[in-house]
Amino acid sequence: MTRQLYAVGNWKMYKTSREATQYIEELAPLVENCRAHVYLAVPYTSIAPASHYAKDTQIVIGAQNMHDAREGAFTGEVASLMLKEAGAKFTLLGHSERRQQFRETDAAIHKKVLRALQDDIQPIVCVGETWQEREKGQAEEVLRNQIMACLGEIPKEEAEKILLAYEPVWAIGTGKTATPEIAQAMHAHCREILGELFGKRKANTISILYGGSVKPDNVAELIAEKDIDGVLVGGASLDPATFAKIAHHCEKGK
Numbered sequence: 001m002t003r004q005l006y007a008v009g010n011w012k013m014y015k016t017s018r019e020a021t022q023y024i025e026e027l028a029p030l031v032e033n034c035r036a037h038v039y040l041a042v043p044y045t046s047i048a049p050a051s052h053y054a055k056d057t058q059i060v061i062g063a064q065n066m067h068d069a070r071e072g073a074f075t076g077e078v079a080s081l082m083l084k085e086a087g088a089k090f091t092l093l094g095h096s097e098r099r100q101q102f103r104e105t106d107a108a109i110h111k112k113v114l115r116a117l118q119d120d121i122q123p124i125v126c127v128g129e130t131w132q133e134r135e136k137g138q139a140e141e142v143l144r145n146q147i148m149a150c151l152g153e154i155p156k157e158e159a160e161k162i163l164l165a166y167e168p169v170w171a172i173g174t175g176k177t178a179t180p181e182i183a184q185a186m187h188a189h190c191r192e193i194l195g196e197l198f199g200k201r202k203a204n205t206i207s208i209l210y211g212g213s214v215k216p217d218n219v220a221e222l223i224a225e226k227d228i229d230g231v232l233v234g235g236a237s238l239d240p241a242t243f244a245k246i247a248h249h250c251e252k253g254k
C-alpha cells in the first residue's frame with residue numbers, strides 16, 4: 001500500500017503577513033519538484049496573502065485551528081468557510097498547545113472535524129500523550145481514547161480525507177524526538193485503531209504524520225519507518241531552507 005507523503009509546517013504564532021510572503025517566495029523554488037505534499041499551517045492573518053503567493057507552487061496553505069460553528073456570536077473565533085474563502089485547504093485540529101493552553105477537549109475537536117469535512121477543509125487531527133502518561137504506561141490508552149473520541153462517527157467514506165498526526169507532547173518544542181522505534185510502535189497502534197473505526201483497508205490508506213522536534217538530521221530515520229507517512233514540524237519549519245530539506249527527506253526512503 002503506497003500512502004501519500006507529507007511535510008507539514010506549523011508556524012504557531014510566528015511571522016507577520018509580510019514575513020509569510022517572503023518565506024513562500026524563498027521556499028517555492030526549493031520544493032518545486034518535491035514528491036511529498038508540502039503544507040504550511042500559518043496564522044489566520046497570513047492565510048490570504050500566503051495562499052496568493054503559493055498559487056501555482058507546490059505549497060499548500062492551511063490554518064492551525066477553527067471554530068466548529070458555521071457562524072455566530074463567538075468573538076475572536078474563525079469559521080471554516082472564512083478559512084476556505086481566504087484560501088486555506090486544510091487545518092490542524094487538536095494540537096497539544098490548543099488542548100493544554102486553551103482547554104480544547106476531544107468532544108470539541110470532534111465537532112470541528114465534522115465541520116471541516118462538511119466544508120471541504122482537510123483536517124489534520126493531532127493526538128499524543130504527555131511524558132507523565134507515558135511513564136505510567138498509559139500512552140496507548142490515551143491515544144485510543146483521543147482517536148476514538150475525535151474520529152468516532154465520521155462516515156467511512158470521509159475517513160480518507162483526514163490526516164492523523166501523532167505528536168507526543170513531551171517531544172514538542174523540547175528537542176527530545178521520539179526514537180524511530182517508539183514512533184513506529186505508536187503509529188502502528190494508531191493505524192490499528194483507525195482500522196477498528198474505518199476498516200483495515202481504509203486505515204491502510206490514511207497517512208499518519210509524526211511530530212515532535214523533527215529536524216533535517218533526524219527526519220530520515222523517522223520517515224523510513226513503515227507507518228510514518230510524513231512529519232509535522234514546528235520550530236524547524238520557520239526557516240525555508242531547513243523546511244525544504246525536511247520536505248525532500250519525506251519523499252525518500254519509501
Ligand code: PEP
Pocket residue numbers: 010012167171172173174175211212213214232233234235236
Ligand atoms: C508542533 O508544533 O506541532 C511541533 C511538532 O513543534 P516542534 O517541531 O517545534 O517540536
